[in-house]
Amino acid sequence: MADLESSLLQALNAQEVIADSGELAKSLGVEHIVLVGTIRSLQASEMIVAEDIDHFRYVLTEEAQGYLTAGSPEAQVFAAVPAGEGISLSELKAKVPGEAGDVGFKQAMQQRWLALDKSGAGEPRVVRKVESIEDRTQQLLADVAAGKDLAKTDADAAKKRKLVKPEQWKTYKLTKGPKFALERKKPATDLTQEMLAKGTWRTQEFKDYNFNALGVPPAGGQLHPLLKVRSQFRKIFTQMGFEEMPTNQYVESSFWNFDALFQPQQHPARDAHDTFFLTKPAATPSDRGVEPDYLNRVKSVHEAGGYGSAGYGYSWKLAESEKNLLRTHTTAVSSRMLYRLANQPGGFRPAKYFSIDRVFRNEQVDKTHLAEFHQVEGLVCDRGLTLGDLIGVLNQFFSRLGLKKLRFKPAFNPYTEPSMEIFSYSEQLGKWMEVGNSGMFRPEMLRPMGLPEDVNVIAWGLSLERPTMILYGIDNIRDLFGHKVSLSMVRKNPICRLGL
Ligand code: PHE
Missing domain, CATH: 3.30.1370.240 (Ribosomal Protein S8; Chain: A, domain 1)
Known part of the structure; x- marks a missing residue:
């Protein structure tokens, strides 16, 4: 070239x-x-x-x-017709066969080089009309x-x-x-x-720059370690027969986040120091999604108790329960789901639910705390469940994560009784570590919802960040989540394998 x-x-x-x-x-x-x-x-x-x-x-x-x-073709046909007596049509066809014969005959007739003589008996004959052609x-x-x-x-x-x-x-x-x-x-x-x-x-x-040239293609999307660990948790839950709850609603009313869970209105967690309240819209009217009868049962259990409880003995305020907030735990979703389970058409049926999604707390941010993080939550709702069932399910769940040695310590949550903190022995760190919180939901929470009297709910929760940091050897939570995360960490982190 x-x-x-x-x-x-x-x-x-x-x-x-x-x-x-x-x-x-x-x-x-x-x-x-x-x-x-x-x-x-x-x-x-x-x-x-x-x-x-x-x-x-x-x-x-x-x-x-x-x-x-x-x-x-017309010249070929003309040539095939002898001067004088001419030729029969069929003989002519035999002499100039095919397409050339047909086209040639038509053309020669049009040019008046040939004529058809039908005067004789039998087949008409083709005769020349001119002596010669050009x-x-x-x-x-x-x-x-x-x-x-x-x-x-x-x-x-x-x-x-x-x-x-x-x-x-x-x-x-x-x-x-x-x-x-x-x-x-x-x-x-x-x-x-x-x-x-x-x-x-x-x-x-x-x-010159070629602005139309295709750029270097980005090297595909990468899953953040939290997403990898989440998909492993999902696998464990689904293998154990749990259904995932819809957690797409970050904004909740105080009612579902606190009141439905028998958390008193003056509880310190309900302070703006601990919870992010919304200013716009500041409230969800209680007639949007809460049955008046249920609302009244919640009010009365807070004020005067019932179902074997003495209640808190304070004056419950509707306005406080309508305040919008960023959910502080995924237990807000669990309370909605349990209410739905109690009131579904066809009546109550046992269920096993889980969720893994984001929650928000007004916390001082440090090496181990963020104002937004993720919770993993599981619950089993069935007739006649006991603390033994809870311990059994926790042992099964955590052993699938690779945490086979568990210990439980009595604890307190407003919505569970008994409540247990879950500890696991870390071979890696050589010490017992807190890995979650659990309990059996109180009758003050379940009975107002309309769940039958013999139905109990065992539940537990943990953060998604804690196990992820341990698995990926990250000691500052800000390196895992938030604006300081290095993209190359996300790009290079290995696949997640639990239970090893
Ligand atoms: N909601 C609790 C938390 O935020 C976790 C929990 C869930 C505890 C279910 C008991 C039962 O820490």
Whole structure:
């Protein structure tokens, strides 16, 4: 190609103008199409200017090639008819068979070269009407083959008979471009230190930016470690037959986050120091989604107790329960789901639910605390469940995580009784670590919802961040979640394997 390029540039330099690149291709002994590549590339670098020359001509069809020597079909048919007595139609067909015979006969009749004589008995005979003919069609085809132009009427007729077809092509008129040179200078793509040091950047030609070029494709999406651990937790829960709860609602009313859980309205967790309350909209009217009867039962259990409880003995305020907040725990979702379970059409049925999603707390941010984090929560709702069931389910759940040694310590939650903190022995760290919190939901929470008296709920919760930090060896939570996370950490972290 380089040879062709330099031949072209030299020819142009010598002649100043190349009137037709078709001629140049011939003189260089290459197909014009090969030269076109060189022309385009020189044109793109403004070394030459190429103006289109449009060409058009008719060429013979394959069928017509045959008539060039054998004569047109009409001439062939005429020749097959003997002067004088003529020939029967069937004999003629045998002498000039096929398409050429049919077309030729029709044409010869139209030209009045032949006639049909039906006067005799039997088959009509084809006879000559003229002594001799001139094969104009054949001459026309010869003209086309020789590259001569056709009169429009002739061209149209021949096209209609599918004897010729049009052919179009382009050649170029070439002149020197603004950057004409006998040899192509390769423009630099980068400014180098050497160009700066030697000052050659002043005269160096640089390649233009190609803003249409495709960029380097981003190397796919990567799962954050929290998402990897979450999918492992999901697997464990689903293998144990748990259904996932819908946790897509970050904003909750205080009612579902606290009141439904028998958390008194003056509880310190319900202070703005611990909870993010919304200012807009500041409240969810209780008639949006809470049955008045249920609301009243919750109010009365807080104030006066019931179901074997003495209650808190304070005056419960509707307005306090309507305050919107960012949910402080996923137990808000559990309370909605348990209420739904108690009141579904067809009545109560046992259920095993889990959720893994984000919660928010107004906390001082430090190495181990964030204002938003994720909770993993599981619950089993069934008749006659005991603390033994809770311990059994926790042992099963945590052993699937690889935490086989568990210990429980009595604890307190407003909504569970008994409550237990869960500890596990870490072989890695050589000590007992708190891994979660659990308990059996109180009757003060379950009975107002309408769950049957013999139904108990065992439940537990843990953060998603804690096990993730241990698994991935991250000791500052801010390196795991939030604006300080390094993207390369996300890109490079390995797959998550629990239970090893
Ligand atoms: N909601 C508790 C928390 O936020 C976790 C928990 C869930 C405790 C279920 C007991 C039962 O820490």
